[in-house]
Amino acid sequence: MGNVISSNLSLRNFVPSDYPELISWFPTAADLRLFAGTSAEWPLTIESLSARAEVEVSEAFTAVLDESGVTAGHVEFIRETKDQVRLGRIAIAPDLRGQGLVALLLDRASEKARTAGFRWISLLVIPGNVSALRAYARAGYVDVGPSPVHPEYIKMLLRI
Ligand SMILES: CC(C)(COP(=O)(O)OP(=O)(O)OC[C@H]1O[C@@H](n2cnc3c(N)ncnc32)[C@H](O)[C@@H]1OP(=O)(O)O)[C@@H](O)C(=O)NCCC(=O)NCCS
Incomplete structure (x- = not known):
């Protein structure tokens, strides 16, 4: 995949035209479970993503490589308290994994969370x-x- 890591990465709003690609990243129920835990049934569908967007449980973002515009990842923000936000449904596109891109995605997410006034980020x-x-x-x-709250998951915390 060459020099992917030299490209920077940005977060933009996750929109319906992103749904088919995200769905394609989880070809098995086991793949989806790592990504969404028990919050989604396999297979992920356009309808289930639309329904999640409508209930506004989270704010969802697509990570894009700045140089190429290639879709590289996904992340959602779920407000837990006035100081703490949880990042959920994190994924890097299957053919871009193993190059450290999630570190860039987490950096962008931290910046966004700090700007929104949060002081802690949690992950399950x-x-x-x-x-x-x-x-x-x-x-x-x-x-x-x-x-x-969800003892089947390991909780991780970052002070930002
Ligand atoms: C977990 C995930 C976000 C990590 O993103 P990433 O950008 O690939 O992260 P890194 O490049 O730092 O690699 C993490 C580890 O995966 C390993 N890896 C390498 N290629 C890989 C591949 N094709 N698929 C999965 N893991 C791979 C790396 O070697 C690295 O292992 P190490 O920590 O022992 O060195 C990504 O693998 C992913 O999207 N997984 C599926 C969904 C998921 O599990 N989401 C997490 C929800 S909490």
């Missing part, structure tokens, strides 16, 4: 998702153990 990760746990730890997130 399925315990077996070693790629995600390692990438988030490299970005400074601290494993604080099982989530008190």
Whole structure:
């Protein structure tokens, strides 16, 4: 994939024309579960993404490589308290994984969260998702153990 990592990355609003590509990233129920936990049924559909957008449980963003405009990732913001926001449904496009792009996505998300007045970011990760746990730890997130609210997930926290 060459020099992908030298390209910067931006977040823009996730819009209906992004839905088919996001759906294509999760060809099996196991893939979807790593991404969405129990918050989505496989297969992800246009209808389920539209319904999630309508209820406004989260603000969703598409990560785009600045140089090429290629869609590189996805992330959602879920407000937990006035100081804390949770990042959910994080993914990097399958053919762009393993190049550190999630670190850029997390940097952009931190900037956005700080600008919105949050002081903490939390994440919930399925315990077996070693790629995600390692990438988030490299970005400074601290494993604080099982989530008190959703004990089937590991909670990670970052002070911003
Ligand atoms: C977890 C995820 C966001 C990490 O993004 P990324 O940009 O690939 O992260 P990194 O480049 O830092 O790589 C993370 C680890 O995945 C490994 N990896 C390499 N190629 C990979 C690939 N094609 N697929 C998955 N993992 C890969 C890397 O080697 C690295 O391992 P290491 O920590 O032992 O060095 C991404 O793998 C992904 O979208 N996974 C599917 C959805 C998901 O699990 N989301 C997390 C929800 S909490």
